Amino acid sequence: MQYDHILIRYGEMALKGKNIRSFIIKLQENLQAKLKDFPNVKVKRTQGRMFILLNGHAPDPIIAICQKVFGIQSLSLAIKVENDLDKIKEAALYALKQGENIEKFKMSVKRINKGFPHGSQEMNQILGTHLLVNTEDITVDVHQPDMEIKVEIRAEATYITSQNLPGAGGLPVGTSGKSLLLLSGGIDSPVAGYLAMKRGVQLEAIHFHSPPYTSERAKQKVLDLAKKLTDYGKSVTVHIVPFTKLQQEIFREMPDSYAMTIMRRMMFRIAESVCEKENILSLTTGENLGQVASQTMESMHTINEVTNYPIIRPLISMDKQEVIDISHKIGTYDISILPYEDCCTIFVPKAPKTKPRKDKVNHYESAYDFSETIQEAINGIETIKITPKTGESNFEDLF
Ligand code: ATP
Numbered sequence: 001m002q003y004d005h006i007l008i009r010y011g012e013m014a015l016k017g018k019n020i021r022s023f024i025i026k027l028q029e030n031l032q033a034k035l036k037d038f039p040n041v042k043v044k045r046t047q048g049r050m051f052i053l054l055n056g057h058a059p060d061p062i063i064a065i066c067q068k069v070f071g072i073q074s075l076s077l078a079i080k081v082e083n084d085l086d087k088i089k090e091a092a093l094y095a096l097k098q099g100e101n102i103e104k105f106k107m108s109v110k111r112i113n114k115g116f117p118h119g120s121q122e123m124n125q126i127l128g129t130h131l132l133v134n135t136e137d138i139t140v141d142v143h144q145p146d147m148e149i150k151v152e153i154r155a156e157a158t159y160i161t162s163q164n165l166p167g168a169g170g171l172p173v174g175t176s177g178k179s180l181l182l183l184s185g186g187i188d189s190p191v192a193g194y195l196a197m198k199r200g201v202q203l204e205a206i207h208f209h210s211p212p213y214t215s216e217r218a219k220q221k222v223l224d225l226a227k228k229l230t231d232y233g234k235s236v237t238v239h240i241v242p243f244t245k246l247q248q249e250i251f252r253e254m255p256d257s258y259a260m261t262i263m264r265r266m267m268f269r270i271a272e273s274v275c276e277k278e279n280i281l282s283l284t285t286g287e288n289l290g291q292v293a294s295q296t297m298e299s300m301h302t303i304n305e306v307t308n309y310p311i312i313r314p315l316i317s318m319d320k321q322e323v324i325d326i327s328h329k330i331g332t333y334d335i336s337i338l339p340y341e342d343c344c345t346i347f348v349p350k351a352p353k354t355k356p357r358k359d360k361v362n363h364y365e366s367a368y369d370f371s372e373t374i375q376e377a378i379n380g381i382e383t384i385k386i387t388p389k390t391g392e393s394n395f396e397d398l399f
């Protein structure tokens, strides 16, 4: 007898009505992709639950992977037995004996298969008695047990579990469409990407890079951040935009106090053109209300004017510390704090307008033709696909 399955509970997905089937299929696909290095593992879906058949693989590394897959509320190691009373008794006893320092236990039987001859309550008593008779110094405590042994009698088999591990929650990546993440090397944007993925969004990323003011290492840092994000989903394609010439032109031709606003508008314009080409329907940023000059209400209003795309801003209401806590949890913090230059920190106006006006910015922009330089930046985009396993691969030029 051994734990040979992992039982997966869907959580919020179960509320998705008619879409439930496609959500479950997507979760199954995502799990299969993440577990492809375990050749004997099988992922099976049923209406209410998903099961991973371990087929001899050690459970711990597989559990660790599953805990990063969105769409899972909780998971448990499980023993699968036939719907046979003696087998169920044996498995329940095995589960109890696997626990350490257990003094009090509780039985929780759920009979989903009404064809099974004993009801849930009756089974609680039968199994509880069996465990008491076959152990010493262990008692039943339904209020504060050290271990709750759950038994699910389903149509095809019975599953016995004894611990509930938290899943990552959220929705399976790929069930909410695609978004283009504006990924800097900072703390915020990778966290924003993670939170968008948690809602089922599949990401591509765009990074504005200004060589020689920003180095190869600064670019590598962004690719490393994108790689971390692939832990939680599929590959992330990163579009690297050569931004130097456009930035220089902005800072040369536009009033200093409006340069940052105009630079941000250029970022959105270029990001939108990538979305159009890649058939992506939204942008995601790490913007947060009130942190810096570009993130006042007036500033967002003026910058946002250049695009009709919905902008997902998962961090909008968070305190910095909350964002930092998430970045630690997902492993991006240590990469984000590496001290490499960012295009926005190199070109910093002395006194950026914190309340830039739309009419003024349009007036300034109309006095100079940036279109050729914008097109040049778009033409120079380098596209790098970051896959969960092999890191950087599949170089291809986009335009
Ligand atoms: P972050 O920590 O993500 O860098 P921030 O607090 O530094 O954010 P800003 O510099 O105002 O804030 O940037 C706001 C958002 O604009 C970022 O979260 C990111 O989504 C986007 N952004 C900024 N710089 C770049 C860049 N070089 N390439 C791509 N996106 C960028």
Ligand code: MG
Residues within 6 Å of the ligand: 184, 185, 186, 187, 342, 344
């Ligand atoms: Mg930044």
